Amino acid sequence: MSEVVLDPGSRDVDARALPSYAFGTSSLMWWGTVGVAAIEGTAFALAIIMYFYVRTRVQTWPPSADPPELIWGTVNTLILLASLIPNQLAKKAGERQDLRGVRIWLCVCLLFAIAFIVVRGFEYTALNVKWDTNAYGSAVWFLLSLHTTHLVTDTFDSAVLAALFFTGPLEGKRYADVSENALYWYFVVGAWLPIYVVLYWAPRWM
């Protein structure tokens, strides 16, 4: 299987004719976002595994604490699912490179994100356990805080991107950034769903 030389003759490439930015899997930023999401997804998975490991150490669950109140967690999950719509519309507007559309939907996404953070504040008050009560409390607070960190950082990212779209200076590839930022929001939502089930329903079912 010696190396076969492809068709000889000049195979020069004229890069001038190629676009200067791209959407989806051909853009570098897509790979960067998915790479970071894979890393943090592993961290979320390990935090959930830690929660169930701690479960194996005690008989009654949750140990000497009531399960977290359902109200705020469920409200937040609904807000998060609802936020998928403006997120998708922002992504589409970005891919259409529609400046007005991007501005509107990025702001709507921002409102949802801020609402989610506010409700998250109430969630913390309704956990019925403190982080230093026992290992269960530590695992619950660790899981929720890990997600909150991602939520806050992504909200800040989106806010900076939205501000950029109002003040400029703009260029073509910023629209690609909008679609990748939407991708990361999908990850934040995707990560929340298993955590929601683990935090709020696992204590009731186990």
Place this chain on the structure above:
Amino acid sequence: MSTPALPGSSDVFADPARDARDAPLPEESVGLWGFLTTIDHKRIGLRFIVTAFGFFVLAGILALLMRLQLAVPENGLIGPDRYNQIFTTHGTTMMFIFAVPIMAALGVYLVPLMLGTRNIAFPRMIAYAYWLYLFGGLMLYTAFVLDVGPDAGWFSYVPLAGPQYGVGKRSDFWAQLITFTEVSGLLVTVSIITTVFKLRAPGMTIERIPLFVWAQLVTMFMTMFAMPAVMVASTALILDRLVGTHFFNYAEGGDALLWQHLFWFFGHPEVYMIFVPGLGVVSAIVPVFARRPQFGYPAMVVSLIATAFLSFGLWVHHMFATALPDVGKVLFTAASMAIAIPTAVQLFCWTVTLWTGKTVLRTPLWFVLGFFFILVLGGLTGIMVSSVPLDLQLHDTYFVVAHLHYVLIGGAVFPLFAGFHYWFPKVTGRMMDEQLGRWTFWLMFIGFNVAFFPMHILGLEGMPRRVYTYSAAMGWGALNMTATVGAIVLGFGILLFAVNVARSLRYGALAGANPWQADTLEWWYSSPPAFGNTHRIPVITSRTPLWTPGGIAGEVRGLSRSPPETLVTSGLEAHPDHRVAMPTPTIWPLISAIATTVLFIGSIFTPWAVVWGSIPVAIALTIWFWPTRAEARRHRALEKSP
């Protein structure tokens, strides 16, 4: 457009067309400001390597101190408290600050060159990763000098490193160092994976990627899924110590073994993250000195991938002595033995390549021979400790100390020194001295074996790990003295290497572009390659572009020089997709790294540092992201919508 001179022929050295092609692009500033703001993957990669080698020397000195203390029984040279800090800092430095980062740094420097692109993906993030890594290492050694160094072992088992028995701030410095090196390591992984998939020269399809790049790619995927485990573990440890969580407090529902599971789930892939790049370096060197393409390329690639998957399935072999159920442990014996097969496959392929080639013996190949000898011995002792019952006798004894040094120094340091001697001409433009290289090899080879082989016997004779002294009645004195003498000889070998480097920088023979007449693309550029590596990205038609006639069948024209652009190609077939502008040099990665360092170190002393510390970090990152008007205008000038 004349096709470039046929590689492999003698006049490839004096190629005026190539020299013009490699004239440096503008945008590269010099002096201190240039040093602090550079985004050239070669400058950052080189300082990564030099810094990691600096920490290697520091940790080596600590190792010599340990050997001096253990040279004679009941020695009073170093007390237990200081000795615990020394062996912990030695282990932590070698694993977290030397081995993993220097292998990633090799990738940062060489992968873009081997792929034929102009720069690494996300170069500013790589600059940020380097500064964070540097500040983490400095923090550890400042703590060590101030007698606040970590003292619970490089794996920092709980409860000894826990809130009750880990007194003071020592274990906090360890846990925070993990955060530094992990953030830096993970950012490098994202960058190298994106580079390998998206920035390859046109025509470099999946099966034309050099084996060194495959090894780096596999290592980065392992890093990506292994490091989060130790980040979760070290974060849980620092929370236990500072804000009173109970992850590892058995009285409140936690468990000491939770730490071991989390740590070793990362720990074992980590030693493969150190070892697999070593395999990549050997795969780069063997075909060049055998003067023939590497035999069994597909088998080698599959073996690398198999090693990566298997490495996640055998972490429990570090915990055979704990009270885990035995039936589970036997599974881990089988997995631990199975991982020897992919490495064996690569060993056979190298041997066959060397057997059927017109082999020429230079210093890099000497180190590869040392690698064969030491790694095979280390791999066989590894098979011994992977057997559950036998590990009950060998675990946590000097037998394991011997095993880990055989596979790490044999599997990573010897290939690394082979790589240093091999790529030194490309990095500096001058050859290293062959005679000094031979002496370096034999001093290191003999010193290593004299130092570490006796430890197998000490382990069998009952000497446990991490003891600051031992009783004279045990009869271990002679073997320990031998080990100390060996360690000193190994130290002289590494010192001689440093002398060789210093000497060759000024007096080394001029190397030209391809002194070894190698096959991979990094030997196509001038030595050292200019900023941006080349104007015209090559079009590849074979796995050994510089050997196969017509291997470089064309060039990519039309990429702007200011702002410098590079070509993005598709993942599998490397068809040209679009061009992207490289970022301009900027100071903000350094400032963001300083802000992050303040946040990390502050959070050791007060949890509130996380809150107020994150504000300067957010500001620095925002300014780093925010495009300047001039930059946007220049990009819009070259813009073309998809």
Place this chain on the structure above:
Amino acid sequence: MSRARSIAAVVALASSSRALAVPLQDALDPAGPQAQHLVALWDLMLAMSTVVFVLLVGAAWIAVLRRTRREIETPDLAHSEQEHRRLTRIVSAAVIVSALGLAALVIATIATDRALAGLPLQDALHIELTGHQWWWEASYDNADPSKVFTTANEIHIPVGRPVIFSLKADDVIHSLWVPNLHGKKDLIPGRVATHTIRADRPGIYRGQCAEFCGYQHAWMGLLVVADPPDQYAKWEAHQRETVSTPSDPTAAAGQHVFESGTCAMCHAVQGTTANGRHGPDLTHVASRMTLAAVTLDNTPANLAAWIEDPARIKPGTNMPGNNLPPADMGALLAYLATLK
């Protein structure tokens, strides 16, 4: 035969000056069935590994050294299909042989595992071993609670009878390892592990903590003394006896120093008011061969130096220094000497 093996396995560097009276701590010199199984597995692994090592490294080094060229010649890219197929067959054969060898080792491991677990346990002696920072507390269980007694750092066991340790840790992780009898087992706080051994040959077997546990991990030794059954029964009966006030006046004064000073705050002597739980039980300290977890031989001079300033001998130990006036120290030593 095993002593010869350990010398054959190593270049004869082991200093021959090791006094025979010195307790053994050597995995290649089995004194019980468990260590015997492990040495058998070790021999198999060593033999196979040596063969594989010689073959592999020999092939690799010969491949290079047999015919090295002087100059870097032009690479030859034309390797015939036929040669490629031949090399593929060679490599595949080598891989298959390696896989078979590894499979054999896995089978040998499982066999050894089953043999270790198969130790007959009837009429076993139960000992509850608790690891403390830097000493071992052994309490011999018994159906009749009045017959339970506690000792430290020196564990006598009857030859031929299995011993089941239940392992607990009081502070950090330790690891019980007596290489002549069996492999090691960790003592983890919050968990209870079991470890079964049996000595088939009388002797003094030294062990050491094998999991890093802090400042004095290096000096956390223990002795397992395998006595013939009758000698063991005498020892056991003696351990159950409590002590009464010694008749000799200096020893009696020493008892007063012991109970009115700092000693009674941590140590216990059964039968006296001293009932401290955090230090080793000293009821029969004089009958033990060593002091401070097999660090010092049990001589009056060592005992005096240890009581005076333990931190000079074992820096970081939890026992504080006691600068007693000479008269009190003399009396105390006399009293401790009576605690046979």
Place this chain on the structure above:
Amino acid sequence: MNRRIALVAVMIVAIAGCQREQRNFDETPSGATAIKSLRMSEVIPGAPDQPPHVVNPDENNAYALSEGKRLFTWYNCTGCHAEGGGGSGPALMDDVWIYGSDPANVFATIVQGRPNGMPAFGGRIPEKEVWELVAYVRSMSGKASKTAAPSRNDSIQAKPSENRVDPQPTTPYGTPQPPS
């Protein structure tokens, strides 16, 4: 020139920082002067003089504080003071000090004992360990620096650990307590 000053300043801070971590295993500070300096009454005949201020060598030393915490349980102080909340003995975590909160006062209380049941540990606990206990007892009400104070124990969580307790003012015994 100012860079050198800054460098020296950093070194001083760093050296001071590391005092908290020193492990002096066998140093035995003398306690006799502490007891001599004590007076039970504010009223003094003749010219008033200032008793020598006694400094506890282990005041902010992390190792000594953690040893103090171990000895607090080993010597069964928890028997009467519980985990610091008090039981038959007074509480040690609050701001009320019956016999004074200075290191010398606490040292004397431990060595001499106090009426209503506090045993005299003089001669029973070596002085070095008494100083460690003094440092720990003061840290229970937040008087030790937070970076040196011990963290939680690997046992049932009875109270927030000393490194999470905010410093309490010292109100002498007998001052009317606000109705809590």
